[in-house]
Amino acid sequence: MTTLNPTGGTPQVTSQTVSTTPAATAPAPATRRSEPYLRLHWTDSLTEAVGYLVVHTLRGGLTTGGTRMRAGCTLGEVEDLARGMANKTATFDLPIGGAKGGIDFDPKDPRAGAVLERFCEAMRPWLDAHWVTAEDLGVPQHLIDEVFEKLDLDQSYHAAIRRSADPAKTLERVRNGLNAAVDGGFLLGDVIGGYGVAHACLAAAVARGRAPGETTVAIQGVGTMGGSAAYYLHEAGMKVTTVADAAGALYCADGLDIPALLDLRDGYGEIDRARLPEGITALPRNAIISADVDILVPAAISYAITPDNSFDIRAHVIVEAANAATTPEAEAMLAARGIPVLPDFVANAGAVAWAWWLLLGEVDDVPDTSFDRLRTTMHDKVAQLLTAWTDDDITPREAGHRWADDPAPLIGRVVIP
Template sequence: MTAPGDAPLITLTWTDHVTGRQGHLVVDRLVRGVSSGGLRMREGCTVEEVAGLARGMTMKEALHYDPEGRYIPLGGAKGGIDCDPRDPEAYGVLVRYLRAVRPYVESVWATGEDLGLSQDVVDRAMAEAGLVSSIQAVYPLLDDEAAARRRLVDAFAVEVDGIGLDELAGGCGVAESVLAALDREGVPYAGTRVAVQGLGTMGGATARFLARAGLTVVAVADVKGTIADPRGLDVDALLAARDAYGTVDRGALRPTDRELDADAWLSTDAEVLVPAAVSYAIDTDNQAGIRARWIVEAANMPVLPEAEQLLAARGVTVLPDVVVNSGTNAWWWWTLFGDIGPDPDEAFTHIRRSMRTLIDRTLARAEADGSTPREAAHAIVADRLPVIAERYGRYR
């Protein structure tokens, strides 16, 4: 029986004949013949990065395994394109990549938005590439495909305060992870300060839910730098002033809001840091300036392993990405398979309950084993993968 650290099942690299840009696809594991994981686009994306993300998807799927649920976890996969999404050539590269990997999307890889790509752009490119849907590989597993697809379409049409439910689902899960960690330590929400790197889909929604829970968001960072106010930022105003890439219009800032350099969020005087933008944001050098008690990984792989060791040695707890940001993926499948309907209250209730259970289980395992939360999450996955494989097989 395999473990998450074993070699992936499929690894491929594609080179665009027009621009020379490269794209990658890694299928780490199949369950019932299908894998799940988003497609990202960023300058410098490598096959090693995509492989790590695919392995993380295997873990996220296994962590949400519920033998009583309608949603049965899939295998893990990930796609990545080495291109700046703002490049004028980016959309053409995306369409040609999807044409090249079309057989995988049709049969084994269910995908969706990730860093640098929104779901509407992915959907448009899928159609242009001749594909039915980004998740069509899952359709043969559904009891009632038409009803399931309608549920998901209806869910994507739901807006809460002008923000799509699909954008809010992941941030709800991240925020609940923060709240669960605070509750375990008996830390009150009022007076707890938060700094968020990235105000896109995940970071923006996380900041929104935390502010509504009573925490004080004192800093947010985007590509232009860090916006800070020790008394608390107006999160709703900042969200309303974002562009499609999560960059805030500085004209919307209040006189008390300070503009700092891009890395200032790291050393902000805050109890919680939420890296919600790029991978590898926290390394062995910049970790030394972190004063927070918790780092909650809303982004994929934002803390380098060596940095995490140094942080743990001085009492900083890193809640790992495979747990914290897994709510987005799970929400898609809970909705599609029918565990929940296209209703925001039902969705948020289910996400909060599931994520709180998962955080509590992970932290309890870490305490029992004397390990880090990441090591505890890996141990839980190692227990579950053989159970899933025994029930569903490795490939079929």
Template sequence: MPHTPLLTLTWTDHVTGHRGHLVVDRLVRGVSSGGLRMRAGCTLDEVAGLARGMSMKEALHYRPGARYIPLGGAKGGIDCDPRSPEANGVLVRYLQAMRPYVESFWTTGEDLGLTQDVVDKAMTEAGLVSSIQAVYPLLDDETAARQRLADAFALRVDGIGLDELVGGCGVAESALAALDRAGIPYTGTRVAVQGLGTMGGATARFLDRAGLKVVAVADIRGTVTNPDGLDVEALLAARDAYGAVDRAALRPADRQLPGDAWLSVDADLLVPAAVSYAIDAHNQTRITARWIVEAANMPVLPEAERLLAERGTTVLPDVVVNSGTNAWWWWTLFGDIDADADEAFAYTRRALRDLVDETLERAAADGVTPRSAAHALAEERLAEIARRYGHHR
């Protein structure tokens, strides 16, 4: 029987005609969690798939005895270029229209095309208290919890907000866990990253610092490569607000190639960290990497994943590897961790490594892909959550 979300709606902006969507896949204890993205071409089907993925990401982090009890999954999406002069007005009007849902049962935050600062500012303009106010009634001590999260968001590591780093820490640790299981040393392992925004940039930084060699990065302006390794810190420092790198920061040996060249770069790990549906049945033929680590949501289409598996390329699925940011919010808010960067990184690394190990062990035992294994684990935990807290579709 096809899965049916609890709520699906589409909104049309009366000023510009841009459309936005909200899909609530399910509620747990009356609340759902899932970010808000803005990109030209965003569709209802895309948002529905992302919402379903959020239900699984939440469930995969279910640990009996922890303060954080996973929420349901949801997602918002707006079909508008975030660089457009119209974008902020569209965003504010979308949030005004979604106010009853944000106040009641949809907690949200940054996603593709939107930073948390932009979301927070638009929330205020729309007359909302917070992007996560729907979860406040579930907190034991709302005042302390909100202060703890605010303190965590105020933390900076090497000049970068902790909230911008923790997701990439989880993606990087997922990749490192896969390398460890395969007995592959970090030093000399080559990485190509598509997208150098919040998630891709942080992932590149953590992998670079672990000793891997980042040999290619792609942004909206094209792909930059260097087989001897790029200067990741210099590239990150030269990014604009949308993750595009100022080419003046490149070194003489760095080469500029077309935007899709990251697919065929000689690398061991590919990290798609930008748009959904980046790897399809056609362009997957160019990939020679052993692993694809899904820092973005839904970057590998199903037929492409099947063909890649036949050729020996393993996809580490988004529902596992990019779940760290969402989980960190809730670990902090509910009090499983304090507003401390070292504790946040350690907790994230341990949680993601455990999930990757569980997923790969299940995949090997069942003879299935890691995605199928992760989905099976998620379904088992969703069933347990439903038994304990009620079933809300």
């Protein structure tokens, strides 16, 4: 294990080793167990918070992955998430490796911002030169950007921006893209990941021969990812009948008014129950898992679907908006029941793919350009995954892993304009 001085001292590193229902004998999803490139372990002397950086792969000297904060975050969790990021970047042919940061601390604690700042200061050698990070569970993008500004690193994409031919121009392009206004009063950088998830769901409906208006959806989590996915599914005409946040689940058989509910969210992505519109039924939080819908979207926490609750699932397709939302054992049990799981490293990879398209100058601050490219890419990939499922009895995760195991060759140093 690697230990970092909590005041930001020199790291001490030690090496470490359609019908979309195929036959009930569908193979279990593959589980990758390769060792990460690097693990860093940090302890905060002021709060005793513990943090981790896991670099699963490094390509061209760069790696990417968000930083999360939650009470109970573990090294094993961060390792799983870093592995998932490596799969995302390889699957979408991005010239970068995969990593993840995690802090075991309550993001609602008033000391959380200072803890994040000290964590980033400790990880500064990696953030300065190699690790491109961003928002994740418990850490909004604006907060991590504020920390980077305090550390004179400008913005959380700093490690890539500093390599560009014109860092000031690249930083301006990134900021303009992240802050581009889109319909609904949102910012492009906040909704692009959820937009990709929504189109993974729409592509799954097409594979099942269902029109959007005939398709029902349940979404666990209405934060940045789940909320924007719900918004774009609602816009596309899908019936979002059930959503859940930390306070419980909300249900309406005729479909929830998603824009109205999103307007009732607080800063932690929780809906104000005192101002709910009429006609909504409040249910226990875990009712989301057993919702009688076509598509279930776990968009809140890792390991939401386990062997213990997998038999409660009534949905026909699972679309992972949260990272590592389904345990391998639960996914094998779902496969045996003929329920495919669209893996996170495809379904929710829109945000990281878009960030790199933006960094590389392949998209700009015109939202339609970004939406068109992500929509086309997501529909193509999901169609391939579900064709492998129906035609060849290959789980979507295994089919996706085959892409990830054969990334595009990286020749020389990444050139960022």
